[in-house]
Amino acid sequence: MDSKSAIACLSALAHDGRLSVFRLLVQAGPGGIPAGEIARRLDVLRNTLSANLNVLSHAGLIASRREGRSILYRAEYGAMRDMLAFLVEDCCAGSSEICAPLTEVLSRAACCAADKAKPLESAQ
Amino acid sequence: MDSKSAIACLSALAHDGRLSVFRLLVQAGPGGIPAGEIARRLDVLRNTLSANLNVLSHAGLIASRREGRSILYRAEYGAMRDMLAFLVEDCCAGSSEICAPLTEVLSRAACCAADKAKPLESAQ
DNA sequence: CATTTAATTCTATAATACTGGAAATATGGA
DNA sequence: TCCATATTTCCAGTATTATAGAATTAAATG
Structure with missing residues (x-):
């Protein structure tokens, strides 16, 4: 992982709402959770959540797939691993x-x- | 480490200049490096660097001590460890x-x- | 005390990010 | 097709953050 990607990840996680979302998805496992349920569980507006999911997606930390009317989001453990590895490499x-x-x-x-x-x- | 502290750490590192500083200090080891030399090595303005060192300090990721006219900065490995642990806990x-x-x-x-x-x- | 060196703080401007209301898109079903 | 549900996109106002020039503090030395 290069510095630019790492900054995108760190920046995406450096936000209360997004960090909560990411942690929820990390705990949820690879099955993922629909956007609406994330909004309900964390009690946030859907459009705000959508913007934050977009930031996490662009950073590569989460991925999504449509299932019927819902869009399920899940954590990308590989990106998380790469980011952590970047932080400790050559230390x-x-x-x-x-x-x-x-x-x-x-x-x-x-x-x-x-x-x-x-x-x-x-x-x- | 609580969420608030973790966000402070992530936010501090989510910046090209600060990430460079932190990585430099992590690689430098516990001895630390004077602010002036950090500025010279990374080719950044001293006042800008000072502001960024301040952000990293407040996040607890680095610490400083005066030595003569210089102020030496060093990485706080403990804070780094806690932040990484926070990200992977309960995953x-x-x-x-x-x-x-x-x-x-x-x-x-x-x-x-x-x-x-x-x-x-x-x-x- | 004056000078030099090291680093910080002050300040204003520019840039970027966050939020939430309203409108738009996509899907499934009657 | 029409409607309800799920989610996103658009947009504007607000807030936060970044940058760099100038002034300031701190320490050592003659």
């Missing part, structure tokens, strides 16, 4: 004691905890 | 086949490749 001048904690935390992200089965003494 | 509704590639790529970031490749032998 720390090669000293892993600085950025190891970074990747460690990321690999423990809640989404994969179940399958990774990494027993980080969960305090339940 | 994919728990199905790791979606986000496993994401964390995999991140854990292969160039900065840690050297140590990842050499498991235990030459680790100091």
